[in-house]
Each structure stands twice: as structure tokens, then as C-alpha cells.
Amino acid sequence: MAWINQNRNALISAVIVVxxxxxxxxxxxxxxxxxxxLSGITLAALYxxxxxxxxxxxxxxxxxxFAHGSLFMIGAYAGWTYxxxxxxxxxxxxxxxxxxxxxxxxxxxxRFIVLPRWARWLAFLIAFVIAIFSVRDFPIxxxxxxxxxxxxxxxxxxxxxxxxxxxxxxxxxxxxAGAVASAGIATRSAERRAAPMQQTIALVIGMIVAAVIILxxxxxxxxxxxxxxxxxxxxxxMVAGAxxxxxxxxxxxxxxxxxxxxxxxxxxxxxxGLTFVFDQVVRFVWxxxxxxxEIPKWFNTPSKDxxxxxxxxxxxxxxxxxxxxxxxxxxxxxFIILVGILMLIVIALLLQRTRFGMIIRAGVQDxxxxxxxxxxxxxxxxxxxxxxxxxxxxxxxxxxPFLGVYPGMAMEFLLQAFIVVVIGGLGSIPGAVAGxxxxxxxxxxxxxxxxxxxxxxxxxxxxxxxxxxARASTVLIMAIVLFLKPTGIFGKKx
Amino acid sequence: xxxxxxxxxxxxxxxxxHILEGVSLSVxxxxxxALLGRxxxxxxxxxxxxxxxxxxRDGAVIxxxxxxxxxxxxxxxxxGIGYVPEHRAIFRALTVEENLKIAERKKGDLARRADFIFGxxxxxxxxxxxxxxxxxxxxxxxxxxxxxxxxxxxxxLIDEPSEGLAPILIEQLMTSIRSLSAHTTVLLVEQNFRMxxxxxxxxxxxxxxxxxxxxxxxxxxxxxxxIQRYLGAAQA
Numbered sequence: 001m002a003w004i005n006q007n008r009n010a011l012i013s014a015v016i017v018v019x020x021x022x023x024x025x026x027x028x029x030x031x032x033x034x035x036x037x038l039s040g041i042t043l044a045a046l047y048x049x050x051x052x053x054x055x056x057x058x059x060x061x062x063x064x065x066f067a068h069g070s071l072f073m074i075g076a077y078a079g080w081t082y083x084x085x086x087x088x089x090x091x092x093x094x095x096x097x098x099x100x101x102x103x104x105x106x107x108x109x110x111r112f113i114v115l116p117r118w119a120r121w122l123a124f125l126i127a128f129v130i131a132i133f134s135v136r137d138f139p140i141x142x143x144x145x146x147x148x149x150x151x152x153x154x155x156x157x158x159x160x161x162x163x164x165x166x167x168x169x170x171x172x173x174x175x176x177a178g179a180v181a182s183a184g185i186a187t188r189s190a191e192r193r194a195a196p197m198q199q200t201i202a203l204v205i206g207m208i209v210a211a212v213i214i215l216x217x218x219x220x221x222x223x224x225x226x227x228x229x230x231x232x233x234x235x236x237x238m239v240a241g242a243x244x245x246x247x248x249x250x251x252x253x254x255x256x257x258x259x260x261x262x263x264x265x266x267x268x269x270x271x272x273g274l275t276f277v278f279d280q281v282v283r284f285v286w287x288x289x290x291x292x293x294e295i296p297k298w299f300n301t302p303s304k305d306x307x308x309x310x311x312x313x314x315x316x317x318x319x320x321x322x323x324x325x326x327x328x329x330x331x332x333x334x335f336i337i338l339v340g341i342l343m344l345i346v347i348a349l350l351l352q353r354t355r356f357g358m359i360i361r362a363g364v365q366d367x368x369x370x371x372x373x374x375x376x377x378x379x380x381x382x383x384x385x386x387x388x389x390x391x392x393x394x395x396x397x398x399x400x401p402f403l404g405v406y407p408g409m410a411m412e413f414l415l416q417a418f419i420v421v422v423i424g425g426l427g428s429i430p431g432a433v434a435g436x437x438x439x440x441x442x443x444x445x446x447x448x449x450x451x452x453x454x455x456x457x458x459x460x461x462x463x464x465x466x467x468x469x470a471r472a473s474t475v476l477i478m479a480i481v482l483f484l485k486p487t488g489i490f491g492k493k494x
Numbered sequence: 495x496x497x498x499x500x501x502x503x504x505x506x507x508x509x510x511x512h513i514l515e516g517v518s519l520s521v522x523x524x525x526x527x528a529l530l531g532r533x534x535x536x537x538x539x540x541x542x543x544x545x546x547x548x549x550x551r552d553g554a555v556i557x558x559x560x561x562x563x564x565x566x567x568x569x570x571x572x573x574g575i576g577y578v579p580e581h582r583a584i585f586r587a588l589t590v591e592e593n594l595k596i597a598e599r600k601k602g603d604l605a606r607r608a609d610f611i612f613g614x615x616x617x618x619x620x621x622x623x624x625x626x627x628x629x630x631x632x633x634x635x636x637x638x639x640x641x642x643x644x645x646x647x648x649x650x651l652i653d654e655p656s657e658g659l660a661p662i663l664i665e666q667l668m669t670s671i672r673s674l675s676a677h678t679t680v681l682l683v684e685q686n687f688r689m690x691x692x693x694x695x696x697x698x699x700x701x702x703x704x705x706x707x708x709x710x711x712x713x714x715x716x717x718x719x720x721i722q723r724y725l726g727a728a729q730a
Contacts, residue, residue, distance in 0.1 A: 358592050362585040369583045372545050373597045374571035374645065 010434070013481075013489050017438065024445055034325030036448045037441065042333040042402070044440025045340025049395030050413050051420035051432045052347060053388025059364045059427025061381050062264065063257055066271035068392055069414025070278035071245045075393025076405045077286055079241035080293050083233055083400075086225040088143045089240075090218035091161055092285075094211045095135070095174045101207035102178015103185075108200045110186035120184040127181035134173020138162075144286055167215055175208065234296035238397045245393020246386040253385035258378065275410060282407050290406030295320070299332035332401060339398050343391060347429060350387075360384060364427060416443075419474050423481045425491020434489050439474045446470025498523040498649055498679050499544070501705075504553030504563070506536075506543045513539045514550065515703040521649070526671070526680045528694035528711065530687070530725060536703040537683040538580060541651045544681075545577045546570040558648065572599060576642030580653040580683075582634040584641065586627030590618055593626050593637055597644040604644050610677075611640045614670045632663040639670065649679045656686045668693055687725055691715050699724045 025033045054068050081089050115123060139162060161167075214221070225233060252274070260266045294300070298318050306319035314322040314331055321328040351357035359380055363370045371377040396409070403409065420439050424431025447470050481488060499521040506514035514536050521527045529537045542548040544555055546567035555563040562570050571577065576597075585593050594604050594611070604611075612619040615636040621629060626637055635655055642650050655671070656664045664686070671693055674680060684690035690697070690711075697714050699707040701724050714720065 355595070358588065358596055361587055362592075362596055365585050365587060366583055368547055368567070369577075369579060369585075370596070371567040372547060372571055372577040372579070373641070374568050374599050375596075376566075376568045378566075 010430075010489055013434075013485075021441070031325055031327040032448065032452070035327045035329060036444045038324060038329050038333065038337075039447070040441035040444030041340075041437070042336050042440070043443050044436040045337045046395055046399050046402075046413070047416050047420050047439055048340050048432055048436035049343060049398070050392050050417035051424070051436055052343070052429060053391045054417050055421045055424070055427055055429060055432045056347075056360070057385055057388045058421070060360055060367065060384050061261070063261075063267050063385075064264075064271070065385075065388070066268060066414065067252065067274040067278065068388070068417060069410040069412070070275045071249060071389045071392040072396040072399075072413045073282060073405075073407065073410035074248060074278060074396070075241035075245040076396030076400045076409065077282055078244035078393065079237035079397030080291060080400055080405045081286075082225070082240040083230075083237040083293060084291070085144070086222045087161060087218070088140075090214055090221055091143055091167065092140070094167075094215040094218075095170055097207055097211040097214065098171045098174040099131070099178040101204050101211065102175045102180075103182045104200065104204050104207060105179050106182035106186045108197060108204070109179075109183050111197070113183065114186060115183060123180055123184035127177045127184070130173055130180060131177035134170050134177060138170065140285060141287070161218070164215070168212075171211060171215060175211075230294065230296040231298045234401075238394055241397030242390040242394040245396070246390030249389020249392075250382050250386035252389070253382045257385070258381075275414065279407055279410060282410075286405075288407060290404055290408075292404050293400040295332045295401040299330075299335055336398055336402060339394070343394070344429075344433060347391075351429065356380070356383075416474065419478045421488070423478050423488055425488030428488070428490035431488055431490030438477055442473045442477055443470050446473045496523055497521060498558055499681065500554070500556040501540070501544070502554040502556070504540075504543055504550035504555060506539055506548050506550045508539070508548060513548075513703055514543060516553070517543075517700060517703070517705045518553075519698045519705055519708065521679060521681050522696075523648075523679050524675070525695045526675045526682060526693050528690040528697045529681060529683045529700060530690060530697055531700035532724065532726060533685075535700045537700055538653055539703075540700065541577070541579075541653050541681070541683060544570075544651060545575060574646060574648040576645070576647035576650045576678075578638050578642050578650065578652040578655065580657060582631070582638045584626045584634050584637050587625065589623055589625050590629070590637060591622045593641055594618075594644050597641045599645040603646075607644055611643050614643075614673065615640050632659050632666070635659060635663075635667065636670070639667075639674075643674070647678055649681065650674070651681050651683075653683045654685060655682075656684060656689050664689060687721065 025036075028036070050068055050072050053071075054065060057063055057065050057068075143161065162170075225236075228236075256270055256274075257267060260270060300320045301318035302320065306314070306317055306321065313319070319331055321330050322334070323329070349357075351361060359370060359375055363377060363380060367377050367381075370380075395413075396405075399409070399413075416439055420435035421432060422435070423438055424433070424435030447467075449469060450467050485491075497520040499519075501517055501519050503516040503518050504514055505512070505516065517536065517540050519527070519529075519540075529540060531537050539548055543550045544557075546562070546565055546569070550563055553563065554561050557570070557573060557575065562573065585596070588596065598604055615633075617633050618637055618640055621633065626634065629637060639650075639652065639655065642652075652671070655667055659667065668689055671680065671682070682690065682694060684693075691714070694711045697708060697711050698705050699720070706724065707720065
């Protein structure tokens with residue numbers, strides 16, 4: 001009884017949703033209905049992966065991360081790069097790692113020099129100039145183009161990449177740039193908090209060695225990745241996307257958002273600005289055109305038994321589609337739904353069953369009190385930001401074979417994710433699930449109207465809609481929910 | 495007795511506002527010290543300045559011999575300071591057990607202190623699986639204090655524990671706090687002068703952001719003029 005009272009609004013909305021769904025699918029053939037529902041759930045799974053991170057981050061730290069769509073996009077591009085064009089990864093990843101190794105020097109440098117304020121800016125400027133020089137004439141367009149034209153094929157190694165000596169020079173340049181910049185961020189307090197000197201040295205040397213090894217192994221490495229089974233390659237691409245998203249998220253929180261916790265307007269401007277930065281970076285590195293990503297073999301093997309109406313046959317033959325409700329449905333989209341459900345379970349377990357989750361739930365209510373108990377809340381913030389970003393990155397890779405990778409995906413998914421969390425209630429995971437399902441189903445239903453038109457009982461002919469209807473419908477749902485319950489379905493915060 | 499905590503003329507700002515303009519006090523180990531003053535005098539801000547939630551801009555906060563001013567709250571708390579804020583800031587969405595567990599600094603803290611804590615507050619044991627938001631006001635206050643007892647704290651900062659509680663609960667709470675002081679030191683902010691006077695060994699009066707007077711509690715009880723001047727006629 002208490003539970004019913006507590007969730008009264010959610011229950012009422014659920015009943016309304018069921019009635020609306022019944023009306024929506026009234027008169028639709030079961031085949032169409034099932035395919036619309038499945039498409040809707042597919043979209044919902046992707047929206048959930050982005051929206052859950054937005055919601056977690058807002059719930060805990062009251063930061064509305066406008067750059068979350070960009071993290072989704074970057075994840076997609078990182079996964080695509082690993083999956084389709086590892087050459088790009090080896091040639092740029094090593095340089096990035098060397099740059100980070102340079103940055104990691106900062107606690108060590110802080111023991112010897114702490115620069116005055118003006119000299120810090122000078123250090124940043126010098127680092128910037130060195131960085132520019134070390135990537136001058138870097139043939140990034142050629143590296144990218146190779147992957148675009150020869151999807152999934154092993155590319156002749158001599159082409160498109162620079163000789164090893166040039167690359168080693170660039171590597172050294174990147175490290176130097178990082179090291180000079182790290183002098184700019186070296187402070188006394190950083191030194192006090194830092195790990196022992198030996199650890200820092202080991203870390204920096206380890207990263208340099210790793211960068212050099214990545215570079216030296218670029219040819220066999222590329223062959224190795226491209227020759228692995230596309231299923232494993234895709235799984236690794238998912239890991240790569242999640243790690244990239246997580247790392248960028250952690251850096252964002254630590255470097256940019258942390259100083260702005262007391263200034264919400266600045267955070268919004270900052271994260272909004274970052275979306276443009278990420279957009280331009282992606283356009284610069286990967287080009288504005290976008291690319292396709294091949295569906296891994298597991299969901300993409302033509303066979304005489306396919307499409308099958310039997311899940312087991314599908315599983316054994318890896319059919320590209322499977323009959324559900326009498327209509328073939330692409331099996332890769334079932335995988336997207338599966339990933340969405342799995343991540344929901346992982347998040348739920350993390351929040352409900354671990355100490356870390358307990359700290360997050362407590363922090364959502366009162367993060368100051370959590371800190372006063374002796375828990376380093378800032379570290380928790382960074383981790384949660386990284387987790388939210390990793391979920392978005394993972395979502396990007398999972399979405400890529402379905403939607404392709406293109407710069408516009410950032411804004412599109414940001415907007416949908418915001419609508420989802422606003423409908424579901426900011427800071428609530430059940431809300432993110434409900435919102436994602438609503439928005440996903442509305443999109444799929446709207447798409448169906450665009451294709452087939454809508455048959456109203458008192459009209460002879462179906463009226464068909466324009467594609468804008470599908471997009472408008474989600475915003476309309478948001479408006480209605482906000483009108484009825486301004487905090488969203490499950491929302492408690494306002 | 496040595497002093498476990500000393501404040502030397504701390505200056506604390508909230509935004510532009512100069513809230514504490516020189517609060518100095520010392521708390522002897524093993525004692526109960528009451529921080530008294532009118533609403534808005536700066537008592538709560540003093541506690542927040544100690545734990546680091548409102549870090550002082552100037553002055554010194556010396557805990558067990560080291561100046562902790564400017565350190566992060568989690569760092570300060572980990573030295574052995576427990577904070578029981580006003581308005582029973584427990585985590586309502588967490589269960590009673592989780593509210594206690596979250597305060598663990600080492601694994602097994604709660605198990606080790608369970609007998610002591612549940613001996614003081616038997617209700618908490620009864621409702622251990624209940625979500626803390628469902629507890630009554632008095633039980634929530636007990637939970638907030640119990641939470642501060644989970645790790646080995648050398649000093650407890652307790653802010654307005656009697657606020658909004660029925661008289662019978664206040665009696666219960668006083669017994670609990672008195673038996674606490676056998677184990678730790680307590681710095682107590684309390685509006686209810688009767689309660690403070692019965693619990694505390696010594697007092698500090700704060701007025702308008704400054705510490706103005708201090709001494710043994712038994713001397714203050716008879717000093718009606720001072721009580722009237724700094725705490726208002728109702729308390730005298």
C-alpha cells in the first residue's frame with residue numbers, strides 16, 4: 001500500500017501510457033504493431049544509454065551535461081576506428097598517449113619548480129606551439145580516407161602512414177608538449193596529494209614505453225586487429241568506445257567542470273561550448289561525411305534458413321534477421337536491445353548492491369554530508385562522470401552499425417536524451433527507462449505514420465505525415481508530461 | 495586535560511558576508527562543551543568551519559595538535575571528527591543499515607561498534623532494514639548521532655539535536671549524549687538552554703560572529719544577566 005502511494009504518479013502515468021498505446025495500435029496489423037514496438041524498444045535502448053548517464057550526473061552533481069551527446073558520438077567514432085581503421089588508431093593513439101605521459105609529469109615537476117601565474121600561461125603557450133609543430137603536416141586525412149574506402153579490408157601497409165622515424169619525432173614532440181604544459185599545472189597542493197615519486201616515474205616511463213610499442217607494432221597490430229573475427233573485433237570496439245568516452249568524461253570533470261561547481265550557468269555554457277568543440281574535432285579528424293560500420297558476422301550471415309522464425313536457428317546460423325510476429329526483424333537490433341537491458345541491470349546492481357552505489361544514492365540527496373563523513377566526494381564525482389560518459393561511448397559504438405557514424409549524431413542524441421530525462425525525471429534511473437521507452441516508441445510510431453499513414457475510423461483514406469511528425473511527437477510528449485507533472489514521471493528534484 | 499580542539503580567531507565568509515569575525519575556543523578532551531548563542535550568531539557556521547564545509551579564510555583550526563584549516567572535509571573527518579548536522583541530515587532514501595554503513599572508514603567498523611550503538615539506540619536495531627525516511631523525527635535524530643559513532647571519532651560536533659523533538663525524546667537523547675561522553679569529546683550546539691546546561695561541563699557564548707564569553711557551565715546557570723543578554727529572556 002505504501003508502495004502504491006509512493007509511486008502513485010508513476011502508476012497513473014503507466015495506465016495512461018497503456019491506454020494511449022492501445023489506441024495507437026488499434027487497427028494496426030499485428031505484424032506492423034510488433035515491428036513498430038521492437039523498433040521503438042531498439043531506439044529506447046540507445047536513448048537509455050545516453051540518458052542514464054545524463055540522469056546520473058545530474059542527480060549526483062547537479063550538472064546538466066550538454067556534451068553528453070558528443071561523448072556518444074566520440075564513442076561511436078572511437079569504436080569505428082578500432083573496428084574499421086585501426087591504422088588511424090595506432091598512428092594517433094601513440095601520440096595521444098605520449099602527450100598524456102608528459103602531463104603525468106606534473107606532480108614530479110611540482111617538487112622542483114612551481115611557476116608564477118604569468119609563467120604558467122607562457123608554459124601553456126609554448127606547449128601549444130610545440131604541439132602544433134609536432135603534428136604539422138600529419139597526414140590525417142589520408143589515414144582516415146583509407147578506412148573509408150576499404151572497409152574491413154587489410155590495407156597495404158606502405159600507404160598513408162608516415163615513416164617510423166618521422167612518427168618517432170612526432171612522438172617526442174607530443175611528449176615534450178605535454179611535459180611543458182604539465183609545468184603549467186604543477187602546484188604545491190598537487191605535489192602534496194600526489195603518489196610517491198617512484199610511482200610517478202614508473203607511470204610516466206610506462207606510458208612512454210607503451211606509446212613507443214604501439215607505434216612500433218603498428219603494422220603487425222593493424223594486421224592482427226583486422227584479421228580477428230568481426231565479432232571479437234566488435235566486442236573490442238565496444239570496449240574501446242566505452243574507455244574513450246570514460247576517459248574523456250573523467251578529464252572533462254576533473255579539468256573543466258570541477259572549478260565550476262558553484263556556478264551552474266557557467267557549467268551549461270561550458271558543456272554547450274564543448275559540443276561545438278567536439279563537433280569540429282570530429283569533422284577535422286574523421287571528415288564531415290560520416291561512415292558506415294559493418295554489422296558483425298554474428299548478426300549478419302546470409303544462409304538458406306534465414307530469416308528464420310525460430311530463435312535457435314537464428315542463433316545457430318547467425319541470421320541477419322529473424323521473424324518476430326510474422327515480419328523479419330534485423331537481428332542486430334535485438335542485440336542493441338540486449339545491450340540496453342544488460343546495462344540497465346549493471347547500473348541497478350551498481351547502485352543497489354555496492355558501497356559505491358550507496359555513496360552515489362546518498363550523494364544525490366546531500367553530497368556535503370557524504371563528504372563530512374570522510375568520503376572523498378570529488379573522486380566519486382569524477383568516477384560517476386566517467387561511468388556516465390562510458391555508457392554514452394558504449395551506446396555510440398552499439399548504435400554505429402545501425403545508424404552509421406556522422407557528426408550530427410551528437411546533437412540528435414543529446415536532444416532525445418534530454419527529452420527522455422525530462423519526461424522520466426532528472427536524476428532517476430527508472431525515470432530514464434520509462435522516458436526512453438516512451439520516446440523510443442513515439443519515434444517508431446511516428447516513423448510508421450510517415451511510411452504508412454494513419455487510419456482514423458471516420459476517414460476513408462489514411463492521412464500520412466511528414467518526417468517532422470516523428471520528431472515533434474517526442475517534444476509533444478515532453479510538453480504534456482511537464483504540464484501534468486513538472487518534475488517528470490519519477491522526478492523528485494526540480 | 496589537554497585540548498583536543500582549538501580555534502584561534504577564525505574568520506569565515508559565506509559569499510560576501512563576513513559571518514565569523516573571530517571565534518576562538520578550546521575543547522578539552524573528554525568533555526562536553528556547549529556552544530551557545532542566539533539564532534544567527536554563527537554557531538552552526540562554527541561547526542561547519544571546523545569540519546571544513548565552510549572553510550575559514552583566516553585563523554587556525556587546531557585538531558590534536560595540527561592545523562587543519564583549509565583541508566577538504568573528507569580529509570578532516572578522516573582524522574576522527576564526526577559531524578551531526580542540524581535538521582537530521584540523514585540519507586532518507588537509504589535504509590537505516592546503509593546510513594550506518596556509509597559512515598564506515600574501515601571495513602567492519604559497524605560490526606565492531608554495533609553493540610555500543612544499538613545499546614544506546616535500540617530502536618535503530620528494530621528498524622534496521624527500514625528506509626530512513628520512514629523513521630520518526632526522534633529516531634532520525636538518533637540515527638544521525640549513531641552514524642557519527644560508527645567510525646572511531648575523537649570529537650563529535652552535534653548541531654541542535656533537540657530541535658523539533660518532544661520533551662520525552664529530549665530526555666532520552668540527553669541520556670544518550672551523556673553516556674557518549676565517556677568515549678569521546680562532544681562540542682554541542684544547542685538552543686535549548688536547559689538541555690545544554692544539564693549536559694555540558696563548559697560553555698562558549700557566541701554573539702554576532704564573535705566568541706564573547708566562556709567558562710564553566712555551573713557558573714553560567716546562575717548568571718541570569720548574561721543569559722538574558724546573550725540568549726534572550728525566555729531562556730533565563
